[in-house]
Every structure is written in structure tokens, then in C-alpha cells.
Amino acid sequence: MTTDERERRPETPAEADGTTGLFTALGKILKRLRERKGLTQKEFGQLVGYGPDAISSMERGVRIIRPEVLEQADALLDAGGMLKDAIPEVREAMSRARTRHPEWYRGYAALEAEAVELHHYSSHALHGLLQTEAHAHAVFAKRRPLLSEETIEKRVADRLSRQQVFERWPAPLVSYVIEEAVLDRPIGGRKVHAEQLERLLRVSALRNMEIQVMPTGVEEHPNMDGAFNLLTPKKHGQVAYTEIQGYPRLITDCDEVRKIADRYGIMRAMALSPRETQRLIEKKLEEL
Secondary structure, three states, X not given: OOHHHHHOOOOOHHHHOOHHHHHHHHHHHHHHHHHHOOOOHHHHHHHHOOOHHHHHHHHOOOOOOOHHHHHHHHHHOOOOXXXXXXXXXXXXXXXXXXXXXOHHHHHHHHHHHHOOEEEEEEOOOOOHHHOOHHHHHHHHHOOOOOOXXXXXXXXXHHHHHHHHHHHOOOOOEEEEEEEHHXXXXXXXOHHHHHHHHHHHHHHHOOOOXXXXXXXXXXXXXXXXXXXXXXXXXOOOOOEEEEEEOOEEEEEOOHXXXXXXXXXXXXXXXXXXXXXXXXXXXXXXXXXX
């Protein structure tokens, strides 16, 4: 399937089977109950363990409200069982929504969703699992050729839905090596960029997460071939994934995967430590 053919897809399975309507309706109810309780999105998010951008996405129906969040919200917002009663339908919808990604991407998405380890190298763009909704929207809005507004919203929703891999238990071990230049590009403008840096700080504080920055001033580099992902699916060997100009490649050959993993290990040794990275991000945030 070509890139143009993917852009012309009329709808994803999520729209076709009605899951979008369910999440939109639940989001509206959640927002009404939260406002009735007098809580801001930030305050409510702190109570259920999410940032304000995630709560906003849930309330607008572009992000799945997970069953455990519905259960907490039901008690916190005095919903009287209204939200808890929707949990069976949400679980069924989540199962159907696993097929919402384009056909060419579903194999990788399925591996990502069940992976016990996720390692990523970002050379010029921030990895999708780390992006805020506003950042993701800015990325898709500036794509060429231009995407329709409907396509942009679908792409953003799909990207946010993938981020739920961080929320499952047992949590996967996750690491990132990010080129410093990626943090210096203010995608979406100053406000969006500041929110993105704040999200990086929040995510980097997770126990299962390590984010490291590769300084621009480093004079040697073991990988000049572009971004990649390394995944270890449950009960399977490690695989690698690359995507260049819309052409995806899932690498399963043991020798090829080992070479990429070796490069990643060298990069982690050369990059700033996770704590040094946090300090660097904090400094860049102060300088905005």
C-alpha cells in the first residue's frame, strides 16, 4: 500500500465499529462530572495519575478512558456507578480498537502493545509515545502533502492511544536516547514546546523510564543511519523497527537486530545520564 493510498483511507476500524462514539460520550460525561465537582483538569489528573493533556484528550473522546480510571473517577466524582457501569463496553471497545492502526502498521503496533522492553533512538523528531496532543497535532498539520483535518484528528487519536502502553501493569522497561537538537526545535510554537518539555520531565520520573540526551557537541557518533526502535515482545526475541519516508521495516534477523542493539548500547554510554538529562531539559524550559 502506498503512502497516497494510506492517506485516502475513509475511516479507521475505530470509526467504523462505533468505538469513537462511545469514547466521545464518556468523555462528555466525565467532563460534566468533573466540572460539577469543581476540579480543573490538572487537579483531577493528579487524583487519577494523569497529566492535564491526557485528561483533555479523554474528555474530547480522542483517548480511551481506561477501566481503572473510570472506576477511580466514579468514586471521586460521585457518579453513583454511572461510569463503572460502562467498563464492560469499554473493555470490548479497547479490544476492537487494537485494529484501528493502518494495516501496514498493525504488526508493529501489536508488538509494541505487548512488549516487555521498549528502546528508542530519536535523531530528528520526538518519538510518538512521548508527544503531547498539541505537539502531535502540530506535526501532522505541517505534513506535506497536506492532510485533511479529519485525517489529522485520526492520526493524533491513534498516536495518543498507543501511549497507553506506559499505563499497563506489569510496566515495560523503556529507554530513550534523544538527540539534543530534537529538544531545541519548538514544534508548534513556544507554548506547545514548553508543555512538551514538561511532559518529558513527568515521563522521565517514571520508575520504568530512562530518558537520555545525546549532546550536539559530541564529536563521535556510532549511528548516523537514522532513528530506530528496539522491542522485546512477550515470549519472543528482540526485534527492530525503522521507518524512512513512509517506508516501514520490521527487522527480525538476529544478526541485524544485534548490530542495532550494539549501536544503541554505545549511544547510551555516550549520552548524558538520566539525571543530567532532566537538568538539561529543566534548563531549556527555563530559557524559553
